[in-house]
Amino acid sequence: MxxxxxxxxxxxxxxxxxxxxxxxxTYSKLLDPEADWDKDQLGDVLHWIRQVVGLFCGLFCGAVPLVGGIWVLAFLALSSGIIYGYYSLILKVDEEDFGGHGALLQEGLFASLTLFLLCWILAYSLAHF
Structure with missing residues (x-):
């Protein structure tokens, strides 16, 4: 040494x-409203939650065969609702400490939208053509 x-x-x-x-x-921190979060940790957790939601929603929309732009808007609403509920109702963090609602709701949004569309198109194409 x-x-x-x-x-x-x-x-x-x-x-x-x-x-x-x-x-x-630790994983127990994910559901603990008393836990201390720094900006990077919370951003990473919100990002990966969105990715999981995007993956499952994309596979579901492709397998069911849903078509149309309304489902993109439905995904955005569902994904944002889950993220908002997670950080405000479960974690009970003060959003102003992390840049406000806009910064928290935007975390991982575009990457999850891309993953959602990719999974939707692939699942739809593989299952129905």
Whole structure:
């Protein structure tokens, strides 16, 4: 182990442990309204929730064979509703600490819309042609 600048190997070990424990992420934190969130962690969680919703909705719309632009709007409404409910009702975070509703609702929106369309088109094409 390398010694720190102060020459004390115990202090460098303690500093390393503090850096590792600075913002631990556990799955129990996902449903805990008392948990502390930083902006990056919450953004990542909202992004991946949207991706999962986009994947399942795209596969469903393609398998059922739904067609038309109304389903894109329905996906956007459903996805945004899930995200809003998650951060405001389940986590009970103060949205102003994270840039407001607009920033939180936009997190992962365009990537999930792209995934939704891709899954919808592929599932529809493979299942019905």
């Amino acid at each position: 390398k010694e720190s600048k102060s020459g004390n190997p115990k202090s460098s070990l303690k500093q390393l442990q503090n850096n590792e424990n600075a913002s631990p992420f």
